[in-house]
Amino acid sequence: MEPVYLDNAATTPMSEEVIAEMTDKMNHVWGNASTTYSFGRKAHTVMEDSRQIIADSINAATTEITFTSGGSESDNTAIVQTAIARQNLGKHIITTAIEHEAVLKPLQYLESQGFEVTYLPVDQNGNISLSDFKNALRDDTILVTIMMGNNEVGSRMPIHEIGELLKDHQAWFHTDAVQTYGLLDIDVKRDHIDMLSTSAHKINGPKMIGFLYRRNGINFPSFVKGGEQEDKRRAGTENIPAIAAFGTAVSVLTSAEKRARQTKYFEFKNRIINGLQANGVAVEVNGEIKPDNLNHVLNIWLKGISTYVMQTNLDLAGFAISGGSACTAGNLEPSHVLTAMYGENSPRISESIRISFGRYTTKEQIDAFIQAVTKIANRLTEKSEVS
Ligand SMILES: Cc1ncc(COP(=O)(O)O)c(C=O)c1O
Numbered sequence: 001m002e003p004v005y006l007d008n009a010a011t012t013p014m015s016e017e018v019i020a021e022m023t024d025k026m027n028h029v030w031g032n033a034s035t036t037y038s039f040g041r042k043a044h045t046v047m048e049d050s051r052q053i054i055a056d057s058i059n060a061a062t063t064e065i066t067f068t069s070g071g072s073e074s075d076n077t078a079i080v081q082t083a084i085a086r087q088n089l090g091k092h093i094i095t096t097a098i099e100h101e102a103v104l105k106p107l108q109y110l111e112s113q114g115f116e117v118t119y120l121p122v123d124q125n126g127n128i129s130l131s132d133f134k135n136a137l138r139d140d141t142i143l144v145t146i147m148m149g150n151n152e153v154g155s156r157m158p159i160h161e162i163g164e165l166l167k168d169h170q171a172w173f174h175t176d177a178v179q180t181y182g183l184l185d186i187d188v189k190r191d192h193i194d195m196l197s198t199s200a201h202k203i204n205g206p207k208m209i210g211f212l213y214r215r216n217g218i219n220f221p222s223f224v225k226g227g228e229q230e231d232k233r234r235a236g237t238e239n240i241p242a243i244a245a246f247g248t249a250v251s252v253l254t255s256a257e258k259r260a261r262q263t264k265y266f267e268f269k270n271r272i273i274n275g276l277q278a279n280g281v282a283v284e285v286n287g288e289i290k291p292d293n294l295n296h297v298l299n300i301w302l303k304g305i306s307t308y309v310m311q312t313n314l315d316l317a318g319f320a321i322s323g324g325s326a327c328t329a330g331n332l333e334p335s336h337v338l339t340a341m342y343g344e345n346s347p348r349i350s351e352s353i354r355i356s357f358g359r360y361t362t363k364e365q366i367d368a369f370i371q372a373v374t375k376i377a378n379r380l381t382e383k384s385e386v387s
Helices: 016-028 038-057 071-089 101-112 130-136 159-166 240-251 255-278 307-316 336-342 363-386
Strands: 065-068 092-096 116-120 141-145 172-176 195-199 210-214 283-285 297-302 352-356
Touching: 016 240, 038 065, 038 240, 065 071, 071 101, 071 141, 071 172, 071 195, 071 210, 092 101, 101 116, 116 130, 130 159, 159 172, 255 283, 255 297, 255 363, 307 352, 307 363
Parallel strands: 092 116, 092 141, 141 172, 172 195
Antiparallel strands: 065 210, 195 210, 283 297, 297 352
16 A cells, blocks of 8 residues: 555645646746846746735735745744844733744743743643733733644634734734645734744645745844845745745635635544544544634544554554654654643643644545554554553
8 A cells, every 4th residue: 555644734745736837947937036137037027926826815915925934934033023123112922832833942032032921821622712812911012923723733723803902902913824824714904913924835835935924014124134035024045936836836725625625624533533433442632623623633642552652553554644743753752732731741642643634635545544543553452451
């Protein structure tokens, strides 16, 4: 059997049309977009066409889109540069305990520089409470950075409500939409979002390309310093083939396509849980299964079976899933997300796996996965009963 890839929250394969677009532009549009002769003008046009597709996809203007090297750079830029630009207005920042490291690490850096960060707790479903948020908000809060949806358990944060609450507050509102972009319709104007981070490799686009949306009027100096590319907002010669391919990846994600994927992934989640339970496997969902969550991510607790053992056995059986947090391959550090949800002493921390679906995941693969987990679980449980 071909190996089955069920770790699409970590990264996705490039689609055929993305590879075709990228190959075409690598062959034919390799000029430097900052130059004024024909090679550069051609590159510039390709880049601006892609920027238009991307701006439209979140109801933004093209002047509000800066291409970056991906989610991590977008998050770092929004967070660190906001803090630097606004420190005279206050030094307080609000976030959640379950953000990706691309948000948590720059915040830790800012804490070392004298900023104060409030980490909103989550409940057992991975949700924050709006009243906790309201209580945390202060006159000296300069930045609120709250992810749109979580990469480990798929819970969604109340972005619209937070945007509304911040409308008349000085704090800028940034959201990490890396897992949400391409799966849900996003409208930055409707939700009063000031800054938003995305990444192409989560939506069958190339790696090392993403964008930072920055509402017109939100100004801070470039994080990457050097040339004057991207309207002086991000130095570095633009990667035209990757930018063009990112546009292609976005253009196939119509609202109807996104809805269809959410529905398909929701069915996969239920199929896995019901299938495992029917086979007698002791399993529980970490978080909850509900249609509005990010349905491409399913996190399950396989009672009594260590994450590492299950992940290794699944790998040997030909299935790629995530054992630890986020997209750090081979990282089996205890998940800070599960710890925030269940406490550090919960057995879930060391007995859970994340399965994530993508465009090419099929029902047949899901059924094969259920059988594989069942077989491994039965074998491991028998062994531990004998010993
Ligand atoms: C929620 C979230 N934010 C940020 C990132 C980092 O994105 P990138 O890999 O493009 O730097 C990831 C990657 O897994 C993610 O899941």
